Amino acid sequence: MLRGLVFFVTASAAFSQGLDLEVLKQIDALIEKGISNKRMPGGVLHLEHKEAIYQKSYGNRQLLPEIEKATKETIYDLASLTKVVATTPAVMKLIEGGAIELDAPAQRYLPELSGDSNKPKITVRHLLTHTSGLAAGVRRGYEWSGSKDGFALAAGEPSRGLAGFSYQYSDLNFILLGEIVARVTEMPLQEYCWKEIFLPLGMNETFFLPDPKLKGRIAPTTLLEDGSLLRGIVHDPTSRRMGGVAGHAGLFSTADDLARFARMLLNGGGGILKPETISLMTSVQSPANIESRRGLGFDIDSTYSSLRGEWFPKGSFGHTGWTGTSMWIDPTSESFVIFLSNRNHPSGGDVIALRKDLGTLAAKATGFDFSTVKKLLPEVVPKSPRFPDVLNGIDVLERDQFAALEGLRVGLITNQTGTNQKGVTTIDLLHRSHRVDLKLLFGPEHG
Numbered sequence: 001m002l003r004g005l006v007f008f009v010t011a012s013a014a015f016s017q018g019l020d021l022e023v024l025k026q027i028d029a030l031i032e033k034g035i036s037n038k039r040m041p042g043g044v045l046h047l048e049h050k051e052a053i054y055q056k057s058y059g060n061r062q063l064l065p066e067i068e069k070a071t072k073e074t075i076y077d078l079a080s081l082t083k084v085v086a087t088t089p090a091v092m093k094l095i096e097g098g099a100i101e102l103d104a105p106a107q108r109y110l111p112e113l114s115g116d117s118n119k120p121k122i123t124v125r126h127l128l129t130h131t132s133g134l135a136a137g138v139r140r141g142y143e144w145s146g147s148k149d150g151f152a153l154a155a156g157e158p159s160r161g162l163a164g165f166s167y168q169y170s171d172l173n174f175i176l177l178g179e180i181v182a183r184v185t186e187m188p189l190q191e192y193c194w195k196e197i198f199l200p201l202g203m204n205e206t207f208f209l210p211d212p213k214l215k216g217r218i219a220p221t222t223l224l225e226d227g228s229l230l231r232g233i234v235h236d237p238t239s240r241r242m243g244g245v246a247g248h249a250g251l252f253s254t255a256d257d258l259a260r261f262a263r264m265l266l267n268g269g270g271g272i273l274k275p276e277t278i279s280l281m282t283s284v285q286s287p288a289n290i291e292s293r294r295g296l297g298f299d300i301d302s303t304y305s306s307l308r309g310e311w312f313p314k315g316s317f318g319h320t321g322w323t324g325t326s327m328w329i330d331p332t333s334e335s336f337v338i339f340l341s342n343r344n345h346p347s348g349g350d351v352i353a354l355r356k357d358l359g360t361l362a363a364k365a366t367g368f369d370f371s372t373v374k375k376l377l378p379e380v381v382p383k384s385p386r387f388p389d390v391l392n393g394i395d396v397l398e399r400d401q402f403a404a405l406e407g408l409r410v411g412l413i414t415n416q417t418g419t420n421q422k423g424v425t426t427i428d429l430l431h432r433s434h435r436v437d438l439k440l441l442f443g444p445e446h447g
Helices: 021-036 079-096 124-129 147-156 171-185 189-201 212-217 237-241 255-266 275-281 352-365 376-380 393-399 426-432
Strands: 042-049 052-062 251-253 299-301 317-321 325-330 335-341 409-413 437-442
Touching: 021 042, 021 052, 021 352, 042 255, 042 352, 052 255, 079 124, 079 171, 079 189, 079 251, 079 255, 079 275, 079 317, 079 325, 124 171, 147 171, 147 237, 171 189, 189 255, 255 325, 255 335, 325 352, 335 352, 393 426, 409 426, 426 437
Parallel strands: 409 437
Antiparallel strands: 042 052, 042 335, 299 317, 317 325, 325 335
């Protein structure tokens, strides 16, 4: 499919190189507007379609204590992109070699995963598709530190659902997968990923625990309560407490390195993984009774699929990261889009809406006729009629025109994942309603 020689698109590049320059200007304007609206301080875009590449940096990578411009060489905290750039390919490589079985009980590799009747039923596949029934993350309120304590908390967390019958995007799943890799290989996760994935792909600036010498190129994230700035130290609180290396978060990288990884996926594994493994990873693997569609590690069609936009087909795939990072890949058009930002620097920020518009424009810029693409998802895995649609709390309140909250003063605990079924944030819905007196907003530790 892809290629040896590539061309970089510049302001004077010809349209025939494969990307629409007028749409690229719209992308520039979209990102610059996001910066001016304080959605993020800056970022780096990489859009690739066959032989054409458009890569550009925007705004700043640091605002405090002094301003530093973002550059194409800026290193970003990938947050949950760690799940698909490090942990998933590591697990799949071990599956290829027979060291791990996809449908084996996770307890085979992690005997500590016990404590309720669901855990013996959890397979490696369930962990990779977020259908294990485990909670979203480690419970708060405990004093702990170190990878051993973090793993113990993850393994001991009570199940919240039944394996194979419920979907819950969960850091716990990938903390456990990272530990499986370490135990099976008798090698720390970061060493195995470097040896078997990053180094062979030439991803020389992708790593856990970045060298302090690189600090000046790293985009900082948030300010801590003591006024210090996280720079070169993972933002995710759980990964940070585990020492900066975990299966769910902790990886740092550049747009160039992630482009190398995306090309590997489009090229059928690039000698790192087998083509059939790539196909397995990037096709729907979640049960038909679960509406959120996941590959192995990768997102295909869920509430996290905003970067797919309106044009990329449902057979495409990708992932996002809490810090404002994202990657979406479409094999049918031989295209991918990467956007790296540190949207939570110095605090706040939100790139969810921007991601969707960016995905739409990125697909449009390729000039590919997406109307010719068969919509893969509904036919590959038909939806099961066994379970009716379930409204969450904000959808019920919205349906009832917020009557239950009329006359009350409301405080809301939320983060950027708090939305209704259409993706509108809970904050916006409450703020717009004349019946709701929204007084206070509370953010959890990782929000």
